[in-house]
Amino acid sequence: EAGVVQSPRYKIIEKKQPVAFWCNPISGHNTLYWYLQNLGQGPELLIRYENEEAVDDSQLPKDRFSAERLKGVDSTLKIQPAELGDSAVYLCASGGAGTDTQYFGPGTRLTVL
Amino acid sequence: RKEVEQDPGPFNVPEGATVAFNCTYSNSASQSFFWYRQDCRKEPKLLMSVYSSGNEDGRFTAQLNRASQYISLLIRDSKLSDSATYLCVVNVGPSMRFGAGTRLTVKP
Numbered sequence: 034e035a036g037v038v039q040s041p042r043y044k045i046i047e048k049k050q051p052v053a054f055w056c057n058p059i060s061g062h063n064t065l066y067w068y069l070q071n072l073g074q075g076p077e078l079l080i081r082y083e084n085e086e087a088v089d090d091s092q093l094p095k096d097r098f099s100a101e102r103l104k105g106v107d108s109t110l111k112i113q114p115a116e117l118g119d120s121a122v123y124l125c126a127s128g129g130a131g132t133d134t135q136y137f138g139p140g141t142r143l144t145v146l
Numbered sequence: 147r148k149e150v151e152q153d154p155g156p157f158n159v160p161e162g163a164t165v166a167f168n169c170t171y172s173n174s175a176s177q178s179f180f181w182y183r184q185d186c187r188k189e190p191k192l193l194m195s196v197y198s199s200g201n202e203d204g205r206f207t208a209q210l211n212r213a214s215q216y217i218s219l220l221i222r223d224s225k226l227s228d229s230a231t232y233l234c235v236v237n238v239g240p241s242m243r244f245g246a247g248t249r250l251t252v253k254p
Contacts, residue, residue, distance in 0.1 A: 077244070088240055133237055133242060139189050
């Protein structure tokens with residue numbers, strides 16, 4: 034069974050540029066999460082989807098971050114414009130209905146110069 | 147107070163040692179608890195869920211103390227391959243919150 038797929042794996046951009054990350058969850062998983070992880074810290078939730086509905090986006094900096102999961106399957110996270118402090122690993126995870134167990138993708142390592 | 151707090155670490159132990167990590171959580175209504183393992187520059191992977199009655203998986207034992215609001219992870223007979231960061235995860239409402247992680251290094 035294929036795991037969570039993320040792309041790109043690495044991204045280097047200059048500050049003020051836009052960037053987008055893509056995630057395809059495990060087939061059949063209704064729940065999708067986007068996390069941000071800084072070095073030496075645990076993942077911090079940005080947004081959680083149940084199918085196409087964002088059920089928890091309280092930690093998403095909405096002035097520059099946006100996310101969508103239009104058909105309830107794959108998802109895109111966007112930052113516009115990126116700031117130096119956005120350099121981090123962006124992790125996507127998915128989970129099945131009725132469970133809190135999460136399966137993570139390999140992440141996208143973003144460097145903002 | 148942070149929602150989920152872990153022992154700061156790092157823990158450096160010899161092979162064969164027993165090591166224990168604690169994690170405290172602030173929300174008394176939390177119902178779901180997990181330990182994840184994260185290798186350097188890799189994604190977190192589920193190690194084990196933590197049940198009210200405690201649970202064991204081989205060399206790993208997880209326990210929950212609701213009264214004191216903490217969970218623990220015990221690793222017996224440590225192996226070199228156990229070297230990783232161990233993340234405590236607790237639900238806060240509908241979403242999960244991760245601790246900062248405790249780094250373990252097992253040395254020959």
